[in-house]
Amino acid sequence: MVSDLKKALGNNKFVITSEIGPPKGTALEKMYQHIEMLKGKVDALNVTDHQSSVMRYPSIGGCLAVRERGGEAVLQMTCRDRNRIALQAELLLAYSRGIKNVLCLTGDAVPVGDHGEARGIFDLDSVQLLHGIRQMEEGYDFGGNELQGAVEFCAGATVTPEAEPLEPQLIKFEKKIDAGAEFFQTQAIYDLERFAGFMEHARQFPVKILAGIVLLSSARMARFMNENVPGIFVPRELIDEMAAAPKGKALEKGIEIAGRTIKALKEEALCDGVHIMAINREEVVPEILAAAGL
Amino acid sequence: MKSLTRQKRFEEVKRMSDGLDRVFIIGCGTCATMAKTGGVEEVGAMKARLQEAGKLVTGAVVIPTACDEMTAVLLEENKKAVEDARCIIVMACALGVQQVNLYLSKPVLPALDTLFIGMEKSPGYFFEACDQCGQCILGETAGICPLTACHKGLLNGPCGGTDKGKCEVDPEKDCAFTLIYERLREQGRLDLMRRYHPPRNHQVLPRPREVRIS
Ligand code: SF4
Ligand code: SF4
Numbered sequence: 001m002v003s004d005l006k007k008a009l010g011n012n013k014f015v016i017t018s019e020i021g022p023p024k025g026t027a028l029e030k031m032y033q034h035i036e037m038l039k040g041k042v043d044a045l046n047v048t049d050h051q052s053s054v055m056r057y058p059s060i061g062g063c064l065a066v067r068e069r070g071g072e073a074v075l076q077m078t079c080r081d082r083n084r085i086a087l088q089a090e091l092l093l094a095y096s097r098g099i100k101n102v103l104c105l106t107g108d109a110v111p112v113g114d115h116g117e118a119r120g121i122f123d124l125d126s127v128q129l130l131h132g133i134r135q136m137e138e139g140y141d142f143g144g145n146e147l148q149g150a151v152e153f154c155a156g157a158t159v160t161p162e163a164e165p166l167e168p169q170l171i172k173f174e175k176k177i178d179a180g181a182e183f184f185q186t187q188a189i190y191d192l193e194r195f196a197g198f199m200e201h202a203r204q205f206p207v208k209i210l211a212g213i214v215l216l217s218s219a220r221m222a223r224f225m226n227e228n229v230p231g232i233f234v235p236r237e238l239i240d241e242m243a244a245a246p247k248g249k250a251l252e253k254g255i256e257i258a259g260r261t262i263k264a265l266k267e268e269a270l271c272d273g274v275h276i277m278a279i280n281r282e283e284v285v286p287e288i289l290a291a292a293g294l
Numbered sequence: 295m296k297s298l299t300r301q302k303r304f305e306e307v308k309r310m311s312d313g314l315d316r317v318f319i320i321g322c323g324t325c326a327t328m329a330k331t332g333g334v335e336e337v338g339a340m341k342a343r344l345q346e347a348g349k350l351v352t353g354a355v356v357i358p359t360a361c362d363e364m365t366a367v368l369l370e371e372n373k374k375a376v377e378d379a380r381c382i383i384v385m386a387c388a389l390g391v392q393q394v395n396l397y398l399s400k401p402v403l404p405a406l407d408t409l410f411i412g413m414e415k416s417p418g419y420f421f422e423a424c425d426q427c428g429q430c431i432l433g434e435t436a437g438i439c440p441l442t443a444c445h446k447g448l449l450n451g452p453c454g455g456t457d458k459g460k461c462e463v464d465p466e467k468d469c470a471f472t473l474i475y476e477r478l479r480e481q482g483r484l485d486l487m488r489r490y491h492p493p494r495n496h497q498v499l500p501r502p503r504e505v506r507i508s
Contacts, residue, residue: 080446084493105454106446106448106453106454107446107453108455108462109445109446109455109462109463111463112462112463120445120446122446122447122448123493123494123496124493125446125448125449125450125453126450126453127450127451127490127491128449128450128491128492128493131490131492132493142493158454160454163452163456164457164458164459165459165472165475167475167479167484168451168452168456168471168472168475168487169451169452169456171451171475171484171487171488172450172451172452174488175450175451175488175490178490179490187454230454230455230456230457230462231454231457
């Protein structure tokens with residue numbers, strides 16, 4: 001059975017995905033609320049996989065919760081914490097429980113997280129994981145052994161349109177496509193002109209591109225991201241606009257900017273959809289969608 | 295090629311040698327001398343600190359290369375002092391420690407932490423050039439090893455953490471794939487970067503790794 005996300009991607013509609021960040025611990029009520037709130041408003045919900053190398057409730061657990069509530073889940077899978085045996089086992093579990101979308105990621109480095117002394121596994125990288133998933137679909141595991149019952153996934157990956165230098169990033173982008181990536185969720189983009197340049201390149205390939213939208217919550221956050229987050233470029237004018245927002249209204253401004261960006265992307269048909277990341281503020285995603293006129 | 299080491303905190307040396315009140319100290323004239331962790335000066339300082347801590351130092355020598363079989367000869371030459379000691383404190387890399395361990399049955403204790411096998415790129419600057427993976431791909435990576443130069447040991451290109459050519463874990467360090475990319479571009483061989491590298495074989499020689507040469 002083809003996944004609902006794959007169907008949506010194939011329908012030439014403007015696809016909207018968003019993201020759920022599971023908590024550190026078993027207090028899951030808030031995550032459940034976010035899922036309930038968002039499942040009907042977006043085409044699929046990613047569940048992050050120990051984002052920033054911070055140990056949390058697992059992605060697969062969050063994805064099961066999405067499924068149990070009738071939503072469409074995207075299993076984020078990093079290569080940081082599991083070797084190829086564990087990755088495959090989790091793919092089997094996911095498929096058997098109706099999770100049919102995977103986002104293949106390398107994973108953040110261990111020292112940036114909250115278990116800085118742990119071993120980073122990286123037995124595979126994102127390209128090899130994509131490759132392996134396609135092999136499992138053919139009925140064989142990563143070792144070439146026959147599977148009793150195969151899998152079928154809509155597999156995606158990430159790309160950083162603002163990477164510097166750009167060419168190595170674009171080479172890897174192509175390698176991911178060759179390995180079987182069907183869709184991409186990009187790193188956050190703010191400058192549509194620059195993004196259009198990337199899209200011109202990306203349009204040569206038979207893949208769907210969902211532009212990354214990260215909600216700005218303050219001018220300080222925007223500056224911080226510019227300085228510290230790889231591949232994120234917030235233009236001066238947007239920072240000024242955030243800074244000019246009246247006290248206590250910065251978040252509203254951020255929602256407006258995100259909505260406006262999504263609207264422009266859709267109207268200009270720049271890409272195939274968006275992936276909205278409202279890190280730790282999942283509850284404002286409906287407001288962003290409303291601001292985008294969606 | 296040098297074995298790079300760092301001195302353990304003295305408290306740790308003291309803790310390891312707790313209850314072993316007579317010690318013999320061995321330094322190394324090669325890597326540990328170069329790294330300033332186990333040469334004549336450092337062995338002298340260790341001797342003084344151990345004495346301060348109430349230990350009796352039966353002898354202290356810096357042998358030319360702690361990791362080779364000459365170590366046996368040196369131990370023989372210092373037989374009396376070695377026999378008098380209840381433990382040996384070795385200020386050499388772990389190979390030196392294990393070499394000494396081959397010849398003695400009493401406790402042999404490391405005073406250094408062994409960090410990596412390094413190559414000297416410019417005077418005093420050492421970097422880890424090889425992880426001894428058993429399946430060298432330098433021919434496809436412009437002579438730069440992604441297993442050691444990339445924090446994550448990736449093969450198929452840069453991760454999303456690369457920023458302005460630098461590595462996610464340290465903005466002072468180059469991203470391996472920026473280096474590889476630039477060199478391959480200079481060589482007109484960027485097609486190599488497009489090539490898919492399958493998952494690595496982590497069991498080329500299953501551990502414990504051994505080779506017999508006859
Ligand atoms: S690929 Fe790297 S780790 Fe492996 S043998 Fe070559 S230099 Fe050493
Ligand atoms: S930034 Fe470059 S060197 Fe650092 S982990 Fe990522 S790919 Fe490897």
